[in-house]
Amino acid sequence: MQDFFDKSLGKSPFEKNASVGEKVYQELVLHRFTEVISQAFPILSATASGEDLNEAIKAFVKIAPSTPYIWQVPQNFWEWEQEKKLLNLPYFDDLCWYEWTEIELMMEVFEPLHVNTFSWEIEWKVDASVRLRELSYRVFESEFKNKGQWFMLAWYDRDKAITCYQEIDQVLYLFMHYLQTMSFQESLYNVSIEADVSEQEMQTYLFDALNHLAHKGVLTPKEIL
Amino acid sequence: MNTIHGCGLGLRREFLDEISAHGFLPDWWEITPENWIVMPYHRREKFELALHHRKAVAHGLSLSIGSTDALDVDFLKTLKTFFDRYGIEHYSEHLSYSALGGAQSYELLPLPMTEETIKRVAQKVKEVQERLERPLILENATYYYIPKSTMSEREFIGRVLEESGAKLLLDVNNVFVNSVNHSFDPYAFIDSLDAKHVSYIHVAGHYDDKESGLLIDTHGRAVREEVWKLLSYTLQKMDVPVMLERDNYVPTLAEIQIEYQHMKTLYTEVRRG
Numbered sequence: 001m002q003d004f005f006d007k008s009l010g011k012s013p014f015e016k017n018a019s020v021g022e023k024v025y026q027e028l029v030l031h032r033f034t035e036v037i038s039q040a041f042p043i044l045s046a047t048a049s050g051e052d053l054n055e056a057i058k059a060f061v062k063i064a065p066s067t068p069y070i071w072q073v074p075q076n077f078w079e080w081e082q083e084k085k086l087l088n089l090p091y092f093d094d095l096c097w098y099e100w101t102e103i104e105l106m107m108e109v110f111e112p113l114h115v116n117t118f119s120w121e122i123e124w125k126v127d128a129s130v131r132l133r134e135l136s137y138r139v140f141e142s143e144f145k146n147k148g149q150w151f152m153l154a155w156y157d158r159d160k161a162i163t164c165y166q167e168i169d170q171v172l173y174l175f176m177h178y179l180q181t182m183s184f185q186e187s188l189y190n191v192s193i194e195a196d197v198s199e200q201e202m203q204t205y206l207f208d209a210l211n212h213l214a215h216k217g218v219l220t221p222k223e224i225l
Numbered sequence: 226m227n228t229i230h231g232c233g234l235g236l237r238r239e240f241l242d243e244i245s246a247h248g249f250l251p252d253w254w255e256i257t258p259e260n261w262i263v264m265p266y267h268r269r270e271k272f273e274l275a276l277h278h279r280k281a282v283a284h285g286l287s288l289s290i291g292s293t294d295a296l297d298v299d300f301l302k303t304l305k306t307f308f309d310r311y312g313i314e315h316y317s318e319h320l321s322y323s324a325l326g327g328a329q330s331y332e333l334l335p336l337p338m339t340e341e342t343i344k345r346v347a348q349k350v351k352e353v354q355e356r357l358e359r360p361l362i363l364e365n366a367t368y369y370y371i372p373k374s375t376m377s378e379r380e381f382i383g384r385v386l387e388e389s390g391a392k393l394l395l396d397v398n399n400v401f402v403n404s405v406n407h408s409f410d411p412y413a414f415i416d417s418l419d420a421k422h423v424s425y426i427h428v429a430g431h432y433d434d435k436e437s438g439l440l441i442d443t444h445g446r447a448v449r450e451e452v453w454k455l456l457s458y459t460l461q462k463m464d465v466p467v468m469l470e471r472d473n474y475v476p477t478l479a480e481i482q483i484e485y486q487h488m489k490t491l492y493t494e495v496r497r498g
Contacts (some may be wrong), residue, residue, distance in 0.1 A: 001337065004372055008334060013396040020437045021369035021406065028441075061329060064328030068300050069259055073331070084266045161267030193409045216248035221484060 011062045033073060035063050040074035040097045043142060047204070048087055056086040071107070075100055091137035091144045098152070101131050102163040105156040113158045116221055118205055120212035123222040126180050129156035130218055132173060138214045140165055155218045170201075171195055172209050179219075226315055226424050226468060229253050229282055232489045233425075234481065236281070241271040243470070243478040246278055250367075251485060254281040255468050258316075262307050273311075282315040282425070284394075284466075285306060287329070290349050290363070291322035291336040298375035301356045308359065317362035317394040322386060333366050338374035338381035348390035362424045364394035367402050367442040378403065379417050383403070392424035395465075397456045398448070402431050402440040411455055420463035428456050428488060429470035445473030447484055453491060460495040467492055 006012045008025040034057050038045040045053065057077070065076040080098040081087060089095075090182075110129050131154040136147050151173035153166045168176070174194060191215035192202040213219045230408075231252030238260070244250070254275060261272060275281075287300065308316065321333040336342050346363075353361045365382055372379070386393055395418065404411035430446030448469070456467065469488050471481060 001372070002325060004370075005328075005330065005334065008330055008332065009328070018233060019370055021371075021439060022367045022432075024437050024439060024441070025334060029330045029332045034454075064330065066327045066329060068323075068324075069263065070286075070329075070331050071263075073261075106267075107263050109264065109269070158267075161265075161437065212309070 009014070009061050009064055010058055015166045030058060030061055032070070033057050035121070036070055037074050037077050040071075040103055041078075041096060043099060044095055045140070047095075047142070047144060048089060048136075051155060052087055056081060056084075059084070071103070074103070089144075090147070091139055094133075094135045095144075096137075097133050097141040098165075099155045101133075101165075105131070105154065105163045106161075108156070110156055110158065113217040115217050115219055116214055118207070118211035118219070120207075123184050124179070124210075124214070124219045125222050127155060127178060127218055127220050130154070130176070130180075132176055132180070134173065142166065144166055153213075155216070158217065168209070171207065175206060226282070228314060229280060229466050231494050232485065233466060235280065235284075235468070235470045235472070235473070236272075236275055237334055237475045238268060240478040240481075241275065244271065244275045244300065249478065249482045250278055250470075253468075254347045255465070255470070256313075257286060257287050257486055258304055258307055262303055276311055280404045281313055283313050283483065284364075285316065285318045286331075287323060288318040288353070289322045289324040290318055290353070290361075291320065291325060291342060291346055292296065292325050293345065294325060294327065296349055296352055296356075298356070301353065305357050308357065315362060315424075316359055317364055319366045320363045320382065321366040321368075331476055335366070335368035335372055336381075337372040338376050338378060340375065343381070343384045343388055345450060346385050350385075350389035350391045353409075354360060361389075361391050362394045363391045364396050364427065365399050365403075366396075367406075369406060369437075369439055369441075371407070379414060383419075383422075386422050391417050391423050393418070394425055394427060395423045395459065396427035396429070397459055397464075398427065398429040398431055398452050398470075399442060401449075401452050401455050402442050404443045405440050412458060415455070415459050415462060418462075420465075423463050423465050425465050426456070426459060426463075426467040427470055428452060428467060430477050435472050443473055444470050448488075453487070456488075457491055457495060460492060464496070 007014050008029050010026055012046060014023055037057060041122055060077050060080055065073055082093055133152045135150040135152055137144055138150055151168050151170055153168045155164055157164050175191045178190050186201055188202060192199045233253040233255050235249035236256045262334040319333050321336055323330050323333055350361050400411045400414050428448055429444045430448050432441045432443040432446060434441045469485055
């Protein structure tokens, strides 16, 4: 069984006299992996060289993931390719984050949302669905040539049942980043120090953005009001 | 399957938005637990609505019952929780393997049809049944290659059912595909089965792969006329529920309803004699 299993995964070659039926399993396994990876990463599939992607998936199949849930395979492929770099695409990691976040958030179950108007008087926390990422490529606009620094916020919109993305500035990114592990006041203090402004100035600067995020459910009160 | 009757349909996420109490509903649903255990937030309500209106049978993909690996106990616990939550009494899987040495192929691979395999599968069936507290039904799988075996498929299936006590999910399309690929008479195969071992029937489409010269069990096309004929013949031999599978190129619920109605008419006509 092991010998045939390895051949089906392409880990070892078929004998010259192997039957068509025996060989067809290698194609079926490869097709299964290619299908699920290309469905999860449609932009990657459209931008990477088809031949290179095919070769990378063929190599990935040989190490075969252990999860019984096939929908998780693209994430395994992303992690594996990050290390192997067979595709040699500088924007690979950014793009896979962008594409996988949509699936990851869609597949999670989040508590119902309590939307509120923002106020500095109460303690806020970052919603469990929020994902933050510093990007080196504008993958969210399918721009893969120019390297730079962009900041992206993603969250799950319960009402629309979609993953939302928003480009944010570095200050808001830092504030949200701190807020994921610190209190509201500590986050404000830290980001003010980094920006070299007073906390009051920072409050004024962040107010509109935080109010917007509170209405979107990205920020929620620590205690239900 | 005492509580399931008539004609079933595979519940696919593509159908969820079309399901309503006043619209078309099959007699029962078949669901793939691996696709619903981790449920997207927005799909849960619709999934629960579908199961509120009709009973469901679970048809798994990842159990890998024929593997020499030990059963994935965590996976079985997850399955049981899911089945208990949704009141799913019946669970079917494939008489094949898909994982070995902890690695997954996500493809149903052919088992060596030997005494050793029969013993292994029978022991694992019993363990699955004990852990899930419900019977396991095994499906005859397609195979494009026969690993080193000491008996025919028919004998192998019969012995596995006998040793394990499991019932058979008879996939009529698989019988047809295998009969063409391995040159045997599908009607004689059906004749050789003991109807009391059959729990329910699958019917699905397949693909004629000109390159390999094989029929491939894709579940991505409409059921072929030859398979409808074989189903009709089979239903005359056994009074069990039947279910339509479509896993790839899934059409809308309204579109698949046409094919479902064809199956239902055929089923009803046979039952009326």
